[in-house]
Amino acid sequence: MKWFTFPGGIHPPEKKELSEKSSIEIMPLPDQVIIPLHQHMGAPAKPVVKKGDLVKRGTLLGEAQGFISSNVHSSVAGKIKDITYFDHSKFGRSMGVIVDVDKENDDWDPQIKPVENPDSLTPEQIIEMVKNAGIVGMGGATFPTQVKLAPPPGKHYEYFILNGAECEPFLTADQRLLIEQPERIFKGCQLILKACKAQKGIVAIESNKPEAIKIWTKFLENQNNFQLKVLKTKYPQGAEKQLIYALLNREVPSGGLPVEVHALVQNVGTAAAIHDVVYHGYPLVERITTVTGAVKQRKNLKLRIGTLVSDIIKYCGGYLGEPGKIIFGGPMMGDSQRTDYTPISKGTSGIVVQNKQQVSRKQHLNCIRCGKCVTVCPMNLLPFEIAIRVENDYIDHAQSLNAMDCIECGSCSYVCPSNRELVQLIRLGKNKITAKRKRGA
Ligand code: SF4
Numbered sequence: 016m017k018w019f020t021f022p023g024g025i026h027p028p029e030k031k032e033l034s035e036k037s038s039i040e041i042m043p044l045p046d047q048v049i050i051p052l053h054q055h056m057g058a059p060a061k062p063v064v065k066k067g068d069l070v071k072r073g074t075l076l077g078e079a080q081g082f083i084s085s086n087v088h089s090s091v092a093g094k095i096k097d098i099t100y101f102d103h104s105k106f107g108r109s110m111g112v113i114v115d116v117d118k119e120n121d122d123w124d125p126q127i128k129p130v131e132n133p134d135s136l137t138p139e140q141i142i143e144m145v146k147n148a149g150i151v152g153m154g155g156a157t158f159p160t161q162v163k164l165a166p167p168p169g170k171h172y173e174y175f176i177l178n179g180a181e182c183e184p185f186l187t188a189d190q191r192l193l194i195e196q197p198e199r200i201f202k203g204c205q206l207i208l209k210a211c212k213a214q215k216g217i218v219a220i221e222s223n224k225p226e227a228i229k230i231w232t233k234f235l236e237n238q239n240n241f242q243l244k245v246l247k248t249k250y251p252q253g254a255e256k257q258l259i260y261a262l263l264n265r266e267v268p269s270g271g272l273p274v275e276v277h278a279l280v281q282n283v284g285t286a287a288a289i290h291d292v293v294y295h296g297y298p299l300v301e302r303i304t305t306v307t308g309a310v311k312q313r314k315n316l317k318l319r320i321g322t323l324v325s326d327i328i329k330y331c332g333g334y335l336g337e338p339g340k341i342i343f344g345g346p347m348m349g350d351s352q353r354t355d356y357t358p359i360s361k362g363t364s365g366i367v368v369q370n371k372q373q374v375s376r377k378q379h380l381n382c383i384r385c386g387k388c389v390t391v392c393p394m395n396l397l398p399f400e401i402a403i404r405v406e407n408d409y410i411d412h413a414q415s416l417n418a419m420d421c422i423e424c425g426s427c428s429y430v431c432p433s434n435r436e437l438v439q440l441i442r443l444g445k446n447k448i449t450a451k452r453k454r455g456a
């Protein structure tokens with residue numbers, strides 16, 4: 016079988032064996048959740064509830080504000096204790112809804128009802144349901160899904176790609192979903208294909224998931240609008256642009272979107288969430304998250320959005336050693352957390368713990384112009400050049416070196432023998448360029 020891939024990239028040591036055999040397990044309800052009103056790219060949701068309100072599972076808590084935004088629903092039944100600021104995993108101090116959980120009455124909001132005939136839905140109706148349900152890209156990017164499903168005027172999709180790469184070296188949540196719930200995912204895929212009006216579907220899985228490949232090979236045997244393609248195991252194979260290049264040999268233009276090359280990419284969890292809203296009426300209030308690294312029991316857990324990391328770790332038997340770093344997402348592209356008193360959100364694909372001994376404190380040296388960062392950059396950038404420009408505050412130069420095309424995969428930092436903080440510098444440069452653009456300078 017041919018394996019598809021892209022130029023550049025790296026092969027970090029994989030630790031999927033820590034959790035890949037752990038079947039998805041439902042974590043019991045915690046006593047309290049903090050549900051962030053900002054769980055997506057774009058504007059935070061605006062609260063539509065107040066302190067003291069009683070809510071059910073699926074009750075709308077926050078309404079999307081603007082085109083790029085998303086609704087937020089309660090993941091539990093209970094009473095709203097407060098609506099206040101907390102330490103967000105990605106956006107710093109941010110507003111969230113604290114709910115005291117009513118464990119005895121874990122019912123769905125009575126307003127939630129499945130549609131009578133899902134097959135009769137038009138693409139526009141599916142997109143509207145996805146929007147109302149607050150579905151976002153669950154691979155970590157958290158872009159509002161309804162925006163991606165509807166191409167801008169004058170554009171169209173030809174291919175829908177189900178992203179089953181899960182190239183982050185520790186994560187196995189998508190892998191378990193692919194193995195355990197292929198029907199749910201595939202029904203979601205058919206809905207996506209219909210909604211985005213593409214003709215062909217591709218299920219893309221990395222070669223390091225033989226069980227999932229076996230299941231999906233059989234599953235797609237008689238499906239003429241979908242085919243399975245196996246990807247070479249390489250990081251960052253699951254990045255949207257690298258996936259499209261590997262499968263379709265099409266390059267998304269600099270600054271452009273995948274729709275420019277007529278491709279739509281959606282994550283495995285997103286497809287499952289789309290199935291749930293159309294077939295059951297459920298908004299997005301839970302997700303599968305890999306909990307791994309320096310914890311006593313590594314698991315793939317089905318978690319209610321807003322569950323605190325401290326509760327999750329307790330459920331997993333506690334830390335192994337003294338915790339040094341807690342990362343949301345994978346170790347390559349994830350975000351370090353300041354505390355374990357922080358809730359998971361729609362994009363939390365993994366919780367990776369490193370203990371104090373595992374957290375390396377490397378000395379940062381000068382660039383020796385070895386070129387390794389250039390060789391591995393999957394976006395064909397010059398990471399060392401951009402980083403030097405940012406360090407010296409030559410932001411216009413960094414921009415002219417296409418800094419904004421950096422997908423922040425961290426491959427350059429990973430290979431740098433001088434331990435240069437390349438991705439951090441480039442991210443800083445991107446923020447400065449964005450701020451400058453906003454000022455109109
Ligand atoms: S410059 Fe950006 S895209 Fe290129 S390797 Fe570094 S982090 Fe990845």
Ligand code: SF4
Pocket residue numbers: 381382383384385386387388389398399427430431432433434435437
């Ligand atoms: S890998 Fe590090 S040392 Fe080598 S060129 Fe890039 S920044 Fe310089």
